[in-house]
Amino acid sequence: MPTLGELAQRFGLELPGDPAVAVDGVCGIDPGQPGKLTFLANPRLRDKLAGTRAAAVIVGKADAARYAGPKLVARDPYLAFARVAALFDRSSEFLPGVHASAQVAPGVHVPASAHVGAAAVIEAGARVGESVFVGPGSIVGRDAVLGDGTRLDARVVIGERVQLGKRVRINPGAVIGSRGFGLARGPKGWEEVPQLGSVRIGDDVEVGANTTIDRGAVDDTVLEDGVKLDNLIQIAHNVRIGAHTAIAGCTGVAGSTRIGARCMIGGASTINGHIDIGDDVIVMGFTTVTKSLAGPGQYASSMWSVETAREWRRITARVRRLGRTEERLAALEKRLGIERQDANDDENA
Numbered sequence: 001m002p003t004l005g006e007l008a009q010r011f012g013l014e015l016p017g018d019p020a021v022a023v024d025g026v027c028g029i030d031p032g033q034p035g036k037l038t039f040l041a042n043p044r045l046r047d048k049l050a051g052t053r054a055a056a057v058i059v060g061k062a063d064a065a066r067y068a069g070p071k072l073v074a075r076d077p078y079l080a081f082a083r084v085a086a087l088f089d090r091s092s093e094f095l096p097g098v099h100a101s102a103q104v105a106p107g108v109h110v111p112a113s114a115h116v117g118a119a120a121v122i123e124a125g126a127r128v129g130e131s132v133f134v135g136p137g138s139i140v141g142r143d144a145v146l147g148d149g150t151r152l153d154a155r156v157v158i159g160e161r162v163q164l165g166k167r168v169r170i171n172p173g174a175v176i177g178s179r180g181f182g183l184a185r186g187p188k189g190w191e192e193v194p195q196l197g198s199v200r201i202g203d204d205v206e207v208g209a210n211t212t213i214d215r216g217a218v219d220d221t222v223l224e225d226g227v228k229l230d231n232l233i234q235i236a237h238n239v240r241i242g243a244h245t246a247i248a249g250c251t252g253v254a255g256s257t258r259i260g261a262r263c264m265i266g267g268a269s270t271i272n273g274h275i276d277i278g279d280d281v282i283v284m285g286f287t288t289v290t291k292s293l294a295g296p297g298q299y300a301s302s303m304w305s306v307e308t309a310r311e312w313r314r315i316t317a318r319v320r321r322l323g324r325t326e327e328r329l330a331a332l333e334k335r336l337g338i339e340r341q342d343a344n345d346d347e348n349a
Contacts, residue, residue, distance in 0.1 A: 002087065004056055004072060007037075011083050013058070014073035021070045023055050026085045039081035040067075058084070092151060094133050102134075117154075129166070141177065147203065159215060165203035165225070173210040176201070180214040180221075180237025180255065193217060195237060202226070208233060208249065217255075230267070242279065260295055 002010075005019025027036040029045055032054035039058040040049055049057065049067050056070040058077045074080035098104060098116040105124040110116055114128055117136035122128065126140045129148035134140060138156040147166040152158065156170045159177020170176065182193030197216025201223045207213065208231035213221060216238045223229075223241045230249035235241070239253050242261035247253075251265055254273030259265070263277060266285030271277070278295025287301045333340055 004070060007084055008072055011074075011080060013080055014064075016064065016073065017070050021056055025088050026081070027054055029054065029057070037081075037084060039077045041076075041078040041081075092133070099136075123160075135172070144177075153209075159198065161198040162215070163198070163200045165201055165205065167204050168201055169206045171207060171209040171211075171231070174207050175212045176207065177215045178212055180217055182217050182237065197221065197238070199223075202243070205229075211235070214255075224261070236273065248285065263295070 001022040001024045003019060004015055004021045007013065008015035008019070023035060023037040025036045027033040027038050029038045029040060029052050030048040032038050032052035034053055035055050037056050037058065038052060038054040040046065040063055046063065046066065049063065056072065057067055058072045058074050058080050059067060060075070060077050061073055064071065064073045072080070094115045096113050096115050098110055099118045099120070101118045102116045102120045104110060104116060104122045105126070107124065108122050108126050108128065110128050111130050113130045114132040116122065116134045117138065119136055120134045120138045122134065122140045123142045125143035127145045129146055129150060131149050132146045133151040135152050135154040135156060137154055138152045140146065140158045141160040141162065143161045144158045145163040147164050147168060149167040150164050151169045153170065153172045155173050157175045158164070162177040177199045180195040182195055183190045184193050195215050195217050197218055197220045199213050199215050199221045202225035204225055205223050205227045207229045210231055211229050211233040213235040214237040215221060219238055221235065221237055221239050224243040226244040227241050228246040230247060232250050233247055234252040236253060236255040238256040241259045242263065244261055245259055245263040247265040248267035250268040251271070253259070253271045256274045257271055257277070259277045260279035260281060262279055263281045265283045266287060268285055269283055269287045269289065271289045275289070275292040277289070277293045280296030281293050282298040283289060284298065284300035287299060289299070293299055330340065
């Protein structure tokens with residue numbers, strides 16, 4: 001069990017108390033668990049600090065004086081907690097080897113440090129790096145590349161020629177490199193446009209469960225280093241996402257859009273195709289992005305939900321009447337000889 005002294009030294013934290021206090025895991029602050037480490041980052045939980053049963057607490061400098069018990073002091077308590085908690089995370093551990101029911105194409109080299117699970121398939125020409133985990137039922141397509149330390153959880157599909165960097169994590173059910181939605185209207189209906197590109201993913205990327213990333217039509221779809229995608233996200237063909245951008249669940253990004261570095265996209269957002277989003281842009285949840293956004297900045301488009309359906313119907317009715325209300329106001333201003341101050345609003349919107 002690590003002691004507070006060892007944790008402080010390893011993670012660069014301040015230790016105002018006893019360095020010999022040991023912890024054997026982590027827990028929430030309320031009620032907390034004896035022998036475990038918790039943290040305080042949300043000011044709304046300050047009243048829980050005094051009564052926590054945890055063995056020690058990671059706090060910020062502003063809260064250090066509020067707690068007399070064993071503690072570590074960090075500039076960012078949540079980040080410090082995440083790093084300490086990783087010491088107790090055993091979910092990624094595995095025993096190397098190839099399961100008897102797995103199918104590995106002739107000529108594919110699986111390093112001794114890698115694991116290929118039950119009913120997994122690795123097709124011809126694929127390259128598997130050191131310490132790779134291919135979960136049960138996963139499929140690795142022809143000529144795909146799995147970088148060192150990459151993990152494919154259960155039922156992941158990696159398409160033909162997809163390239164994954166080092167330490168990539170693909171959560172269950174994700175599909176990387178499926179056919180992009182390319183169609184041309186012909187005289188007898190829709191005709192498929194061949195999707196000849198693939199997907200390239202950098203190092204330290206995580207892709208959430210049941211997220212899909214389409215391969216490019218000609219060039220590749222690209223996720224740069226450190227990108228984090230939540231569950232149930234759709235990334236269309238030829239999208240490029242800059243380094244360390246994070247996108248929350250149920251978001252859809254249409255084709256050929258470029259998203260810059262260090263962006264944060266809120267959940268259930270929809271992003272139009274063929275637009276550019278600059279670096280350090282924050283898009284609030286439920287936002288519809290229809291045009292390019294120059295970074296940095298914060299953007300939102302949605303009307304927040306209301307408490308009752310009755311109130312929602314009233315607001316909707318008022319919004320529908322806005323056009324007629326504006327026309328009546330303009331007629332009244334004209335009759336009274338009042339010059340409108342917002343004449344150019346529509347053009348500048």
